[in-house]
Amino acid sequence: MSNLDALEAEYGRGKQEEFRVSNRDAESLELENNFSQDKAKDAKPLLTTYNDNGSSPITHIAAYDESKVEFPDWYNTKIRPNVTLHHVGEYFRDLFPFLKWIHHYNARWLYQDLVAGITVGCVLVPQSMSYAQIATLPPQYGLYSSFIGAFIYSFFATSKDVCIGPVAVMSLQTAKAVSSVMANLPTDTDITAPIIATALALLCGIVSLGVGLLRLGFLVELISSTAVGGFMTGSAINIISGQVPALMGYSKKVNTRASTYKVIIDSLKYLPDTKLDAAFGLVPLFLLYAWKYTCNTAGPRLTDRYCKRARTAKIWRGVFFYSQALRNAVIIIVCTAIAWSISRHHKSNPPISLLGTVPSGLKDVGVMKIPEGLLAKIAPELPSSVIVLLLEHIAISKAFGRVNDYRVVPDQELIAIGATNLIGTFFNAYPATGSFSRSALKAKCNVSTPLSGLFSGGCVLLAIYCLTSAFQYIPKATLSAVIIHAVSDLVASYKTTWNFYRMNPLDFICFIVTVLITVFSSIENGIYFAMCWSVATLLFKVAFPDGQFLGRVEVTEVINPVVVDEDDSASSEGRIPSGSYSGSFTDEVPDYKLRCQTDIDGKASQAYETTKSLANRNKPNPSVRFHTKWVPFDQYSKELNPSVEVRPPPPGVIVFRPSESWTYINCSNLYNKIFDEVVRTTRKGQLSVPGSNGQKRWNDPGEWTPPKFLQKWISKSKGHKGGDADDIGAVVRDERPILRIIAMDWSQVAQTDSTGLQTLVDLRKALSKYADRQVEFHFSGIISPWIKRGLVNTGFGTINQEHADESLLAGHSSYHVVRSAAPKDSDEEAQGNSLYTATGTNTPFFHLEMPDFSKWDLGEGSA
Template sequence: MSNLDALEAEFGREKKDETRVTAANADSDSFEYNEGADQSKNLDLGGGSGQTTKDHGKYGSGWGSNYGSSSGVPHIPAYEEPKVDLKDWYDDKLRPYLTVRSVISYVHSLFPFLNWIHHYNVRWLYQDVVAGITVGCVLVPQSMSYAQIALLPPQFGLYSSFIGAMIYSFFATSKDVCIGPVAVMSLQTAKVVTAVLAKYPQDSEVTGPIIATALALLCGIIALGLGVLRLGFLVELISTTAVGGFMTGSALNIIAGQVPALMGYNKLVNTRTSTYKVIIETLKHLPNTKLDAAFGLVPLFILYLWKWFCNTAGPKLVERYSRRQRTSTIWRAVFFYSQALRNAVVIIVCTAIAWGISHNKKTAPISLLGKVPSGLKDVGVMKVPEGLLAKIAPELPASVIVLLLEHIAISKAFGRVNDYRVVPDQELIAIGATNLIGTFFNAYPATGSFSRSALKAKCNVSTPLSGLFSGACVLIAIYCLTSAFRFIPKATLSAVIIHAVSDLFASYQTTWGFFRTSPPDFVCFIVTVFITVFSSIENGIYFAMCWSVAVLLWKVAFPSGQFLGRVDVAEVINPVITGGDHGDSNEGQLNSDGSVIGSYSDVWPEYKLKGQTDIETAAPIIGEELKRTATLAPRTGSSVKFHTKWVPFDQYNREVNPGVIVRPPPPGVIVFRPSESWTYINCSRQYNAIFDEVTRLTRRGRLYLPNSGNKRWNDPGEWTPPTFYKKLFKNKRSGGANASGYGAHDDGNEAVVVRDDRPVLRVIAFDWSQVAQADATGLQTLVDLRKAVNQYADRQVEFHFSGIISPWIKRGLINVGFGTVNAEYSDESLLAGHASYHVLKASPLTASDPVDDTESRQNAIYSASGTNNPFFHLEMPDFAQWDLAHESL
């Protein structure tokens, strides 16, 4: 006997024992299969209708004589699942948006106030007026302070605040957000103004207000365009931790920049450089402190003391000494509105003191705000000098990102807290329209303010219309109070800024929460803060963007696909949990009258605690460990049905109790669940993972000989021992398998053969319940995988798919030859496949909603998916029913 004959005799015997499917007549309406006494019976898939399938397959013993079959072979009606085409895509994706009704609906959606304005009532009006006036009192000093950050005269902050609050009311989907100047956007505006002015000579007609208004024009156009095109999802590419990181860094930047003005020597420190440099220079010039520090440090201390007393100390005192509910309510209202007006009160008092010490002097002893024009004297159509927009363009990306991200983050946060839905696309339209219209009033970029929005929410604002009343307050201040604004100390404004910006810092609870929930998010937060402090806010923003996109690409490119094993699962209703970590505690059990021993009623509804469930016959199935730790009290007449559930082997991603042993699939079967879409960016990695698992768990269908002509340099096959090992192997005829599972065998003619006891690969099953899309590259990789594993197993390996959620994915798989037996391997010398179908029962939905007998027979059986594609399944098949064990010998 030759070496080749010896190998074929040793390793080819499974081909003699395999169940064969005769495919000689591929066009016949029935087929034969060799399955003991049933080999002459035909499998009728037509259900009596005369329609049959041409797909070949066989059934294991699990089917029995179900569904009206008296021959032991199940019968189900044929159902050929149609493919989707471009018309279906057009009807589903485009046609609904191209009708007259959809166009009208789209235009209507641009003005959300039309949905609620006809419901407006007196109660809403009262709440909006109170909230609007309260926010307006805060908005006036804040807008002038933030204009100081933006290196602009104070009146431009007032212009931005009143027009922003008013215009936003007509486009908003958030009732709480207040649009206007904010600290971070003001800081970014200052950087843009500084960078652009450096490109012009000192005597140029281009000024800071012109640059700021031009920036608002460009930001408004971009925001409006993104909103109209419904591209708001792009904002979601940057995570919340990234936003929190650069806002915390920006807050530190702003505070560091305001300290020199607080101390009276702001002209000695360059506050437009990196934050750490500003802090160093500020400390160096502490000996240059002036009288301004009294108008800065004292108000700052008062503001924090005022906030602490109104938020913490005052309510505790009222709770301790007040016994009447009405009195407590009145005091809470007093504390709330006192806190809301603290900025205005502090500025009024400091302004009065500054007026007293400087109105009779030619030179004021402290730095004052200066003259503020009364009315809207600087308002008008802006003039854009030639080339200005091109010079602003390099600074535009960071400005747009700050403008949009801060607003969207704030609006969504208050929407979650107050239980209403914010539409990001419409918010982009709102912020774009606000800034575009603001250019006619020489406003600089405005966006949502966290502190003012929180104040509106606490005032129980009812609608976005409150912005009209806030804007009216600012207009009154512009026309009536500008003469008093002249004596506002700059140090006091710096104190107001520092006090307001300190709320932007992420608390230590938030930072620790990032670390506990997601360490990569914690790293992003910390690094963004450091870059913002030691470099610039722009670099912090760009890093946050790049990190967010990189994390997204990492998750997609390196998916955590999982190989699955089997467990037996049954649903048990209202069990009594005993044992486990609580020992013999009776907590959560039921008395004979149905009452609860313990406190589970806080978690479970009372009606669910009326009965008990038993699993008397389940202990041998679920194992002694579960029997020991979770014994269930019996109840007469209960029944528990177990079914196969596929779960990951990976202990780290465990979906079940770690005490349960996950059984592997039957020999020759590999089950894989991708965690991401099967696309060009990750398909190669998943290909390698699957093929490595194939070579680890299964053996080749045919062993390569050392001198065979089909041996390739990059795929040499298993190692064959050299001749001088023959005597060693002969003495250890049954001797120990090596680490790969191989054993020695001598055929009697001194031909040494390495024995591999692993099974031959039969089936690769994919759970695609998490695959949202599959592109051409991914499908081609699947074709390559099928070819590779077929060559490895020397037979057709069946590719089964379950849980496909998109008809386009199924269409692509069918077009590249998946779903049934591949024509290339359909000859009778190779395995033809297992025709496995899931069926559905057309039972009534409820007892009061029976199925009409004239239209559909009750309890009729239907194929869940097309019988023309037997390898596509509604859920993962139970491969144990296929009786694959004898095929893997």
């Protein structure tokens, strides 16, 4: 290896400052004398030479002019590759996801889909009639919605687990819409509740399909899951309270469309009017919860405790699982049989409230006729209805996708919801969306594909044609019990509520307030509050970011250290002394000073002896080097051990890290934050002369100096003697440094805009005027070429006559050099590690990472 290569290698290890004339041999002198300015640009990317008197090292790096990104670059990178005939074809193929896997369908998938579909179908029939009751619609409309939803969703779905059909919250919202529209219609109108509900499904389907086709599903993400949980919990409480009057037999006396708290008060007020229906409501409700506990908790526990054979335990788990799945159907069948036995001879005046006649078959299939002006009357209810429809479905589908390890496409799910509700209007369906309880049941049945919906829809269609004569004897109280039992799972438990507080107190407030608004006002107001809270929280975080001023510490990475307990006596000897090292990348630290402070393996005494012997030998470890790391002064961020003292930057340097993008929303706030810090830590470049009141500005008058005729009186009142009065008007010398450098870590700034950049320009002008000199603006960690382009176009980063002339870089120009493996196809001489300039030499104020300003020659105010 030549001496020149040795010099380069030593620089790569951070040792270049140790080389001086005294330890150069004849070969290095000859090489340096031959190295001229004409050949500097042809040198390798990193080379160390010396000046004429041989006293100071000079490092040469290869020039690298970094170009700005332009619109054609963005078009060729982002738009052009994604707008081809292939991508257009993929777009239309993605509208029917089943085409990608249907040719792989096999007998095993068929068996699992058949079992899951029939199991869910048995649950879907009673639930759909129950939810139609919530929507204030005849029961057959729930059946229509459930079977067509299960059929259509199978061909558009990207989720195998979700079951589409009537759900509790959407049924409640449909009832609200029906009630609101009916209140604005004349008494002699022929518009009925089913027509309004189907028209609502039409509008919801159009909006959902449009949002999905335009790939705008990301808008759904603007509402947090906490807000969704809040109005779903409030809605569940609303539904449960609204079913209590029917459960007890006095539903006609209570207005269940009123606010939840009023429904609860009225339900308690009419408790003395309870009828025989309570026996068909309370008993099934108790049995449903007891059944659920037995099959979900007690049964599996006993199986695990007493069944030693794995095969027997598996059989019992299967029995419990399918027993739980069929509990609703069994309860309704038993109660219907009892109701038939006591009501068959009293059809005109039954002793309990029955479901009534359910038409057989699909008698009203066809294109619906929308009365004139109906859609305009429904429009005010559309936003909240669409939000409920989409949020509930997307939340459920994404949850089961995460649990069962497959990817759900939100935009395609919106298309599936839209197509389901649009086609459902031909079958008099009302709005349908994903059901959590039925989706969980499908997932537990190990469903394989979305085609299981065909079997679920087939079960419902079979019930419509074959079982409607038996449906008329179903007790309404039993349906209310089924609804209460199903909806109670939507109420967030106290553990979930407490977790909201533990994770984020603001989310806890959002959840609680949303629930209260839903209970004491309406579900619509709860939804709108949840939306406004989510958007307001997002805007607040962006508009008032927690930007932080940074200080410096010296850090190093320790591989396989000996870990010693902090209370151990050895820790006081082995701990690195505070303030012992004014770090740079080249500092060498003895091994014994690198021990940590926690006992893991319980060998503290052995560690102590080891480190003590190392301390006695005091042999430096050349592989250990400290480098400067910039961290916040504010220990609230918990980025660093609070025991570590964070040193400020060198005098005249301020380092700032924004925590959000620099845009029109927050740029004024960030401007004020930086300027206030400059005023606090630095002095003006030109001091004002005492008595020059004419040069003072009203908004920045400075310290008040008393007039001369008051100075003697003030001196006497304070006990001054002699010439002390003359000192009263004297200017106290400000020892603070003059501002020289503003360094910004933009590693968290994802975007900026013209307003933000103009504010940055204004800040530069204001600070240069304050310091009475050109203030350097350095940027590090820029992650977007468009941010860099905007900064360069506004005069940052480069040498320019107006704001950054070459005098700013005199004595402290700084570049980062990267060591990288050479390409495999290069010649042999280039093989090995090659050195490259990391960022453009034409943008000397942009850095790969924050520079170590303590190494710079800053003149006045240097470290």
